[in-house]
Amino acid sequence: MTISWLYIGIFLVVSLGLPAVAIILAGILAPKKPSPEKSIIYECGVDTHGETWVQFKAQYYLIGLVFLIFDIETVFLYPWAVAFDRLGLFAVLEGLLFIGILTGGLVYAWKKGAFEWA
Amino acid sequence: MSLSDLLILLPQAFLLVWASLLLLVDLFISKERKVITAILGAAGLAITLGLTSGQWGSRATGFNQMVVVDNFSVFLSGLFTLAGLVAIVIAYDNMRRTGIHKTEFYSLLLFSVAGMMLMSAAADLIIVFLALELLSIPLYILAGLAVPRAGSAEGAIKYFLLGAFASGFVLYGTALIFGATQGTSLAGIMASIQSGTAELPLLVIGAALLLVGFSFKVAAVPFHMWTPDVYQGAPSPVTGFMSIGAKAAGFAALIRVFSLAFPSLAGQFAPIFAVLAGLTMVVGNVAAVSQVSIKRMLAYSSIAHAGYILMALVPLADPSVAANSTASALTYLVVYGITTLGAWAVISAVENADGGDTSVRDLSGLARQHPWLAAAMTFFMLSFTGIPPLAGFWGKFYLFRTAIEGGYTTLAIIGLLSSLVSAWYYLRVIVMMYFRESEAGASRAPSIQIAAILLALAVLVLGLFPSGLFQLALQALANGVS
Amino acid sequence: MILDQVIFLITAVVVLTAAILVVSVPKMIHAALWLILALAGIAVLFVLLQAPFFAVVQVIVYIGAIAVLVIFAVMLTRKAMQDDGPQLNRYSVLAAAVSLMLFAVLTGMLLSWDGANNLPVNPAVNPDTIVNLGESLTNPQGFLLPFEVASILLLAALVGAIYIGREHRAGKEEE
Numbered sequence: 001m002t003i004s005w006l007y008i009g010i011f012l013v014v015s016l017g018l019p020a021v022a023i024i025l026a027g028i029l030a031p032k033k034p035s036p037e038k039s040i041i042y043e044c045g046v047d048t049h050g051e052t053w054v055q056f057k058a059q060y061y062l063i064g065l066v067f068l069i070f071d072i073e074t075v076f077l078y079p080w081a082v083a084f085d086r087l088g089l090f091a092v093l094e095g096l097l098f099i100g101i102l103t104g105g106l107v108y109a110w111k112k113g114a115f116e117w118a
Numbered sequence: 119m120s121l122s123d124l125l126i127l128l129p130q131a132f133l134l135v136w137a138s139l140l141l142l143v144d145l146f147i148s149k150e151r152k153v154i155t156a157i158l159g160a161a162g163l164a165i166t167l168g169l170t171s172g173q174w175g176s177r178a179t180g181f182n183q184m185v186v187v188d189n190f191s192v193f194l195s196g197l198f199t200l201a202g203l204v205a206i207v208i209a210y211d212n213m214r215r216t217g218i219h220k221t222e223f224y225s226l227l228l229f230s231v232a233g234m235m236l237m238s239a240a241a242d243l244i245i246v247f248l249a250l251e252l253l254s255i256p257l258y259i260l261a262g263l264a265v266p267r268a269g270s271a272e273g274a275i276k277y278f279l280l281g282a283f284a285s286g287f288v289l290y291g292t293a294l295i296f297g298a299t300q301g302t303s304l305a306g307i308m309a310s311i312q313s314g315t316a317e318l319p320l321l322v323i324g325a326a327l328l329l330v331g332f333s334f335k336v337a338a339v340p341f342h343m344w345t346p347d348v349y350q351g352a353p354s355p356v357t358g359f360m361s362i363g364a365k366a367a368g369f370a371a372l373i374r375v376f377s378l379a380f381p382s383l384a385g386q387f388a389p390i391f392a393v394l395a396g397l398t399m400v401v402g403n404v405a406a407v408s409q410v411s412i413k414r415m416l417a418y419s420s421i422a423h424a425g426y427i428l429m430a431l432v433p434l435a436d437p438s439v440a441a442n443s444t445a446s447a448l449t450y451l452v453v454y455g456i457t458t459l460g461a462w463a464v465i466s467a468v469e470n471a472d473g474g475d476t477s478v479r480d481l482s483g484l485a486r487q488h489p490w491l492a493a494a495m496t497f498f499m500l501s502f503t504g505i506p507p508l509a510g511f512w513g514k515f516y517l518f519r520t521a522i523e524g525g526y527t528t529l530a531i532i533g534l535l536s537s538l539v540s541a542w543y544y545l546r547v548i549v550m551m552y553f554r555e556s557e558a559g560a561s562r563a564p565s566i567q568i569a570a571i572l573l574a575l576a577v578l579v580l581g582l583f584p585s586g587l588f589q590l591a592l593q594a595l596a597n598g599v600s
Numbered sequence: 601m602i603l604d605q606v607i608f609l610i611t612a613v614v615v616l617t618a619a620i621l622v623v624s625v626p627k628m629i630h631a632a633l634w635l636i637l638a639l640a641g642i643a644v645l646f647v648l649l650q651a652p653f654f655a656v657v658q659v660i661v662y663i664g665a666i667a668v669l670v671i672f673a674v675m676l677t678r679k680a681m682q683d684d685g686p687q688l689n690r691y692s693v694l695a696a697a698v699s700l701m702l703f704a705v706l707t708g709m710l711l712s713w714d715g716a717n718n719l720p721v722n723p724a725v726n727p728d729t730i731v732n733l734g735e736s737l738t739n740p741q742g743f744l745l746p747f748e749v750a751s752i753l754l755l756a757a758l759v760g761a762i763y764i765g766r767e768h769r770a771g772k773e774e775e
């Protein structure tokens with residue numbers, strides 16, 4: 001049981017380690033000749049103005065909330081899907097009812113223009 | 119899937135399906151014909167009322183003892199559906215007048231009613247929690263129905279944050295109780311306590327956390343802070359529905375959980391309930407006196423009334439009084455529900471078209487312009503005070519009587535004195551309506567007037583023939599909660 | 601067993617450090633990022649506790665959605681990258697005292713529980729917890745009712761989120 005999770009752990013360590021090693025190695029090996037020209041933000045064409053940390057549109061948050069709801073739907077459907085082989089017809093229908101109810105929510109969101117980028 | 123399980127929950131299931139469909143159907147109804155949505159919503163509630171009253175007299179558990187349908191749940195379900203119906207009648211006119219006719223109102227209201235009905239039938243802490251959320255989440259949104267308006271937004275966010283906090287308490291309590299008794303079903307918890315396998319300290323802490331969570335819902339002192347702001351900010355019809363719906367559902371949970379799962383803890387919790395009840399009555403009534411806004415005044419009044427009802431939960435340990443006192447709590451819930459819905463109907467009619475705050479002064483001279491509304495409001499205020507022969511008097515009479523029978527005379531005296539204080543601010547409203555000259559405008563929509571008058575009549579009739587309701591409440595406890 | 605303990609100790613250190621940083625770094629966006637690390641550590645703890653479902657939920661919901669929402673919320677504010685003044689207010693000592701008291705009470709409660717003192721050695725591990733959960737979620741004698749009610753609950757929450765969010769955006773152009 002724990003062994004199978006260990007693979008994920010190893011992947012995690014490797015995936016974190018590779019970029020870290022690359023960045024650190026580059027920092028050690030690269031020749032350092034700083035100049036003010038080099039510290040300018042890289043941009044094609046005109047220089048940038050003002051802050052790069054701009055305020056997001058509230059629209060992002062609405063999308064985020066809708067995402068959260070369907071994410072939680074996934075949590076319920078995940079064990080249902082894992083047990084799918086062993087479930088009878090009714091159990092499958094019950095899961096479909098669950099999805100159906102939330103599809104109603106999707107229709108509502110769509111009709112109300114929650115996904116329009118206006 | 120056994121069909122009998124579904125049949126037991128037919129009213130709730132029907133209402134949920136109807137509400138979901140209404141949500142979708144409404145998307146395809148053109149803007150001029152939104153009255154159809156209102157009618158469909160009311161029809162759904164009416165059918166549910168019929169379905170649920172057909173279950174009177176039977177007792178059945180379903181879904182592996184997660185829900186139990188008995189007279190108790192039918193009694194309260196009837197109250198919830200009727201409150202929802204009245205709310206729709208009041209809201210249709212008020213929302214159109216104040217420019218917030220948002221048709222989500224109807225499906226959200228139906229969801230909330232379904233949650234309350236589920237709460238009254240809950241026999242498992244998981245269902246209690248889910249029902250609590252199902253009734254609360256639509257209410258948070260309904261409180262914010264007028265959302266560009268600052269008061270509504272403030273009320274909604276306060277209600278949401280504190281409500282979420284309260285749900286956290288309930289959930290934590292449930293978890294601790296599960297840890298202590300290895301079960302979440304109320305019957306299982308009781309069995310575990312009786313067989314002595316339960317971990318007592320854990321169980322008591324869990325029960326206390328549940329009590330805190332439910333106290334938020336019924337707005338008992340010291341968990342009442344949200345009430346005035348929410349009642350003031352939310353649209354009036356929503357407040358009217360909330361003031362009875364959320365409160366009755368909270369009490370349904372308290373009665374079910376504390377009389378079914380923890381009867382052996384009743385003795386230990388009696389002093390806590392007594393302190394809660396005393397504080398709630400005194401603080402609610404005293405704070406209401408100085409209110410300028412009639413909405414805030416009624417908010418504090420609703421706190422005070424929660425205190426009166428809490429009094430009925432004190433003597434649960436005494437089996438000879440328990441049935442009578444629970445029945446008097448149910449009676450009071452009905453009486454309070456009718457009265458508060460009526461009062462909020464009148465406020466909904468009087469409210470300015472901008473939907474802003476309404477002060478007690480705004481009612482001055484109402485008797486000349488709108489004699490029927492003023493007469494109805496007089497009935498409601500007198501019933502709130504507890505003046506015979508109106509329903510409110512008998513509600514208080516039963517509550518005080520059982521408190522004295524249970525040996526809590528001090529509590530009854532506190533209740534009596536605080537109701538005397540309450541006369542001051544209730545009568546002020548009547549004085550304003552009848553003895554002050556001013557132009558109090560109000561909606562002339564017949565629906566709202568008829569609703570107010572019918573509710574006033576109900577207050578009078580229940581006051582003239584009080585024993586019928588009390589007997590019904592006793593029967594409601596006969597085949598389930600004892 | 602030793603391997604488990606080593607992993608647990610490392611994870612515990614990481615989670616505690618990250619949690620302290622969440623409440624102590626001055627920039628909100630950094631706090632949000634440390635929060636993700638703390639949540640990931642909790643997921644590892646769930647794995648160690650043989651609760652794979654909760655580990656998955658932790659990753660999907662908390663890291664996948666809640667953390668994203670927190671970052672969105674931070675980005676919605678005007679001062680995402682500015683220091684927000686002192687991290688402590690005058691009630692900090694009181695708050696620390698209350699927190700310590702709560703910690704002591706909870707620990708005391710746990711220690712008084714029999715299970716805390718005689719832990720089962722090599723408990724039987726059920727490899728099919730997620731399958732069992734899936735079956736009981738659709739079993740009328742199990743948790744079918746909560747399962748479907750949860751779906752309705754999510755629907756109501758969705759309607760609410762869209763209602764409040766849309767209203768906030770439109771304000772004027774609304775009918």
